[in-house]
Amino acid sequence: MGGNRRAVxxxxxxxxxxxxxxxxxxxxxxxxxxxAPVEASTSHLAAAVWFPTRAGPRDKVLDWxxxxxxxxxxxxxxxxxxxxxRESLTLYRTEPEPQWWADAVGEVRPARPGELPPxxxxxxxxxxxxxxxxxxxxxxxxxxxxxxIVLERRRxxxxxxxxxxxxxxxxxxxxxxxxxxxxxxxxPVRGQIVRVxxxxxxxxxxxxxxxxxxxxxxxxxxxxxxxxxxxxxVWDATPDPAAGEAILRRCRDIVPALGDAEVLEHLAGLRPxxxxxxxxxEPATATRPRVIHDYGHGGSGITLSWGCADDVxxxxxxP
Numbered sequence: 001m002g003g004n005r006r007a008v009x010x011x012x013x014x015x016x017x018x019x020x021x022x023x024x025x026x027x028x029x030x031x032x033x034x035x036a037p038v039e040a041s042t043s044h045l046a047a048a049v050w051f052p053t054r055a056g057p058r059d060k061v062l063d064w065x066x067x068x069x070x071x072x073x074x075x076x077x078x079x080x081x082x083x084x085x086r087e088s089l090t091l092y093r094t095e096p097e098p099q100w101w102a103d104a105v106g107e108v109r110p111a112r113p114g115e116l117p118p119x120x121x122x123x124x125x126x127x128x129x130x131x132x133x134x135x136x137x138x139x140x141x142x143x144x145x146x147x148x149i150v151l152e153r154r155r156x157x158x159x160x161x162x163x164x165x166x167x168x169x170x171x172x173x174x175x176x177x178x179x180x181x182x183x184x185x186x187x188p189v190r191g192q193i194v195r196v197x198x199x200x201x202x203x204x205x206x207x208x209x210x211x212x213x214x215x216x217x218x219x220x221x222x223x224x225x226x227x228x229x230x231x232x233x234v235w236d237a238t239p240d241p242a243a244g245e246a247i248l249r250r251c252r253d254i255v256p257a258l259g260d261a262e263v264l265e266h267l268a269g270l271r272p273x274x275x276x277x278x279x280x281x282e283p284a285t286a287t288r289p290r291v292i293h294d295y296g297h298g299g300s301g302i303t304l305s306w307g308c309a310d311d312v313x314x315x316x317x318x319p
Contacts, residue, residue, distance in 0.1 A: 007316065008033060008163055010156050010180070011172035013043035014133075014301050015294055017140050018309035019170050024147045026313050033162055035155040038141045042174060043133060043301055045269040047193060047225040049086065049204055049218050050128040052101050053299030054189055054230060056276045061300065064277075064307030066104035071306040072129035082136030085127050086218070089115060091207040091254055092122040099124065117205075117254055130204065131302050132220045156180065163288040168316055171293045174272035183278070186296055188270035190231035192243050194251075196261040198224045205254050215250040223264060226251040230299065232273075239266035273298035279308055281315045292316060 005028045009020045012034035020030045038044060050069055055061050075083040089111055090099075102108045102124075111123030141151060156162045156173070159180065163169040177183045198219050206216035218225045226247050244266045252258045274296025282291045292315050297304050 005029065005168070006166045007031070007168040007170060008166040009170045009172060010034075010159070010162050011174060011176070011295075012038050012141065012151060013041040013172065013174060014046075014137065014140075014305045015043075015174070015297065015308065016170070016172035017137070017144055018305045019172055019294060019312045020144055020149050021140075021147065022306075022309040022313040023170070023316055024144070024149050026317055028168070028316065029148075031150040031152055031166075032144065033152050033154050033156050035153065037153070038137045039134075041137070042269045042271065044137050045193070045267055046133050046302060047216065047218050047227055048131040048133045048302040049088070049216075050130070050303050051206070052303050054271065054273050055296075055298040055300035055304060058100060060277065060279075061304065062101065062104055064304040064311070065101065065300070067307035067310055068303060068305055069104050069129065072131065076129055080136070081139040082132040084130050086130035086204050087127050087202065088125070088204040088206070090124045091116070091120045091205065092124075093120060093209070095122050096124065102126075117256060119253070128204075130218060130220070133302075135221075159291055160288040163291070167289050169289060169291045170312055170316070171291055172295055174295055175270055177272070177278075177293075177295045181293070183274075186272055186274050187233055188235050189273040189298060190229060190234035190237065190268060191227065191271055191299065192229045192231075192239055192247065192266070192268040193225050193227040194244050194247050194263060195265040195267065196224050196226060196258065196263050198222065199257050199261050201255065201257060207250075207254050210250045210253070212246055212250040215247070215254050217251050217255045217258065224258070224261065226258070235270065237268045237270055239268045241266070271299050271301075272296060277304065277308070279311055281318075
């Protein structure tokens, strides 16, 4: 691959690493700058089941999500660490309208009565990618290194500084965009989850309209992730014990088999939300090269990652 075009990616979460890989595949020489290891990123905490959450605009989210679905399904088929296709059930108390995201998923069918927990008359069944981030994200960082991408631990204070000696800066700093580029439209959406032992579950279950709040159960290889919250504008990432107990109660409503599951850990993180995902290019200035922004994915980081990275690579190659 050619290395004459030099790109710097700011951010080493799923957005930054997927962009770095796509740029490298197009022949760019790539460095990734981040002030913390991938294990400390918001992406590392994510439940990471494909499902559009708190991201817009809808038409672009559907397109990015569809392409990401295709890429993650391919990775699952190829045995990429941490990526599997997971049978899923979304629950409804009244008959659901057609779901806008269904076109990206493939087959979606009504749930049969025997597939529904007590109290539910309706549901939809489908399969989507699940990404076990504590497994996959370190693998992706190592894969980036294998491709020749340089991962550098460095705090970035400005895009001008990051772009010194580069031809392109790709900005994927998430919440950092508030200070790095002064984008106050980026706000935290605090998400709390509970990690429990897996009593043998193999299907993801969710109720986005549970009376007690959002409820989802995502089984992984050795545990289950239970959620969750969408706490708009909350900056404190300390887990709230009362919120954790409420998550447990409503997740046991939708999956009674969790009744005796052992609680392993309470976790919380700040999703970088924005009214709309910012994916656009800015021309070079006298003090920095061209910049492509890719941030503000809300609760849809993994769901939009590869579709957005494709568009970033297209913008990077545009004249």
